[in-house]
Amino acid sequence: MPLPVYLLALAVFAMGTSEFMLAGLLPDLAADLGVTVATAGLLTSGFAIGMVVGAPLFAALARRWPPRTSLVAFLVLFLAAHVVGAVTESFAVLLATRVLAAFANAGFLAVALTATAALVAPDRKGRALAVLLGGTTIATVAGVPGGALLGALLDWRATFWAVALLCLPAALGVLRGLPDTREAHGTRLRTELAVLRRSRLVLVMALGALVNAATFGAFTYIAPFVTQAAGLGDLWVPVVLVLFGAGSFTGVTIAGRFSDRRPGLVVAVAGPPLMLGWCALALWAAHPALxxxxxxxxxxxxxxxxxxxxxxxxxxxxxxxxxxxxYATAALNVGAAAGPVLAGLALADPAGPLWTAAVLVAAALVLAAVNRRAFS
Incomplete structure (x- = not known):
C-alpha cells in the first residue's frame, strides 16, 4: 500500500477522534454548559449536518486545487475550530465550531477518499479505503476512549485541546508525504453531479445513511447507557469505547478484503447479526460480560x-x-445527523437508542433485499 495512504489515515485518526469523542463526554459537557444531555447530543447532529453540506461544497471548490494544499488547509481550519471550542462558555458557539470543524472534516475526507482511490488499482480500492478508514477505527480504539478518560480526569475541554494538538503531526505528515501536484479533472462539474440521478448510486447512499444512522444513534448515547442501563461507573465508559473501537478496526480490516469483489456477501452476512446485536445489547446490558x-x-x-x-x-x-x-461522505453523514436525533427521542429509556438502531438496520436490510442487484 502506498505510504501516502497511511499518512492520510493519520489525519483521519485525528478527525475521527473529534467526530466520535462526544460519545464519552456528553454528560459532563451538558452539565458544564447548562443544557440537557439530549440537547448536547445535537452537537453530534450539527457535526454530521456540517459534513453533509460541506462534503460536496468543499469538494467542488477544491477540485482544481492541488490535493496536498487542500488537505493541509482543511486540517488548519479543523484545528482552529477546536481551539475556539475549547475556550468557549457558550453552547451556541460550541455548536457553531462543531459545524465549522465538520466543514473542514468533510472537505478533507472527500478529497482524501478520492485521492486514496486514485493511488491504487481499481481492484484494490476496498483495501486502500480500509486502511484510510482504519484511522477512524483506531480513533475509536485509542483516541475516543483516551478522550473520555482525559475528560473524566480533567474536563471535556482538555479533550478538545488534545484533538487540536493531534492536527499538527497530521498536517506535517500530509505536507511531507503527498506530492505537490495538481490533478487534472477533465470531467465537468455538471457531469459529475449528474451521476446522482443513477438509481444504484442513490440506493447504496441510502443504505449507507441508514446503517450510519444506527451506528451514530447508538454510539452517541453510549455513556448514559453504560452508566444508567448497565449500572457501571463513569470509568467503565472508556472500556466499552475501547472494545467498540477494537471491533470496528477488526470489522473494517476484514471487510476490506471482500468489499471489492463480494460487497453483497458482506452485507448479507454481517447485516442481520448487526440488527440482532443491537436488540441483544438493549435487553441484556445489565450483564457486564455480555x-x-x-x-x-x-x-x-x-x-x-x-x-x-x-x-x-x-x-x-x-x-x-x-x-x-x-457523495460517500455526505450520504453517510446524513445518517450521522439523523441517527442521534432519532435516538435522542427515545432517550427516556436508556436502551431506547439501541432499539432505534435495530429498527434502522432492519430498514436497510429490507431495502437491500428488495434491490439485491445493486451489489452485483
Missing part, C-alpha cells in the same frame, strides 16, 4: 457493513472523479 462482548461485535459488524457501502458508493460514482468522495 455488554463488553457485544460492544466488540457491534463495532465490528457496523464498520464492516459501513466501510463496504463507502467502497460501493465510490464504485457507483466512478465517473465523478473529484466528487465521488463527497
Amino acid at each position: 455488554l463488553f462482548a457485544l460492544a466488540f461485535t457491534q463495532g465490528a459488524l457496523a464498520f464492516a457493513v459501513g466501510s463496504t457501502l463507502i467502497a460501493r458508493v465510490l464504485h457507483e460514482a466512478a465517473d465523478a472523479p473529484s466528487m465521488a468522495g463527497s
Whole structure:
C-alpha cells in the first residue's frame, strides 16, 4: 500500500477522534454548559449536518486545487475550530465550531477518499479505503476512549485541546508525504453531479445513511447507557469505547478484503447479526460480560457493513472523479445527523437508542433485499 495512504489515515485518526469523542463526554459537557444531555447530543447532529453540506461544497471548490494544499488547509481550519471550542462558555458557539470543524472534516475526507482511490488499482480500492478508514477505527480504539478518560480526569475541554494538538503531526505528515501536484479533472462539474440521478448510486447512499444512522444513534448515547442501563461507573465508559473501537478496526480490516469483489456477501452476512446485536445489547446490558462482548461485535459488524457501502458508493460514482468522495461522505453523514436525533427521542429509556438502531438496520436490510442487484 502506498505510504501516502497511511499518512492520510493519520489525519483521519485525528478527525475521527473529534467526530466520535462526544460519545464519552456528553454528560459532563451538558452539565458544564447548562443544557440537557439530549440537547448536547445535537452537537453530534450539527457535526454530521456540517459534513453533509460541506462534503460536496468543499469538494467542488477544491477540485482544481492541488490535493496536498487542500488537505493541509482543511486540517488548519479543523484545528482552529477546536481551539475556539475549547475556550468557549457558550453552547451556541460550541455548536457553531462543531459545524465549522465538520466543514473542514468533510472537505478533507472527500478529497482524501478520492485521492486514496486514485493511488491504487481499481481492484484494490476496498483495501486502500480500509486502511484510510482504519484511522477512524483506531480513533475509536485509542483516541475516543483516551478522550473520555482525559475528560473524566480533567474536563471535556482538555479533550478538545488534545484533538487540536493531534492536527499538527497530521498536517506535517500530509505536507511531507503527498506530492505537490495538481490533478487534472477533465470531467465537468455538471457531469459529475449528474451521476446522482443513477438509481444504484442513490440506493447504496441510502443504505449507507441508514446503517450510519444506527451506528451514530447508538454510539452517541453510549455513556448514559453504560452508566444508567448497565449500572457501571463513569470509568467503565472508556472500556466499552475501547472494545467498540477494537471491533470496528477488526470489522473494517476484514471487510476490506471482500468489499471489492463480494460487497453483497458482506452485507448479507454481517447485516442481520448487526440488527440482532443491537436488540441483544438493549435487553441484556445489565450483564457486564455480555455488554463488553457485544460492544466488540457491534463495532465490528457496523464498520464492516459501513466501510463496504463507502467502497460501493465510490464504485457507483466512478465517473465523478473529484466528487465521488463527497457523495460517500455526505450520504453517510446524513445518517450521522439523523441517527442521534432519532435516538435522542427515545432517550427516556436508556436502551431506547439501541432499539432505534435495530429498527434502522432492519430498514436497510429490507431495502437491500428488495434491490439485491445493486451489489452485483
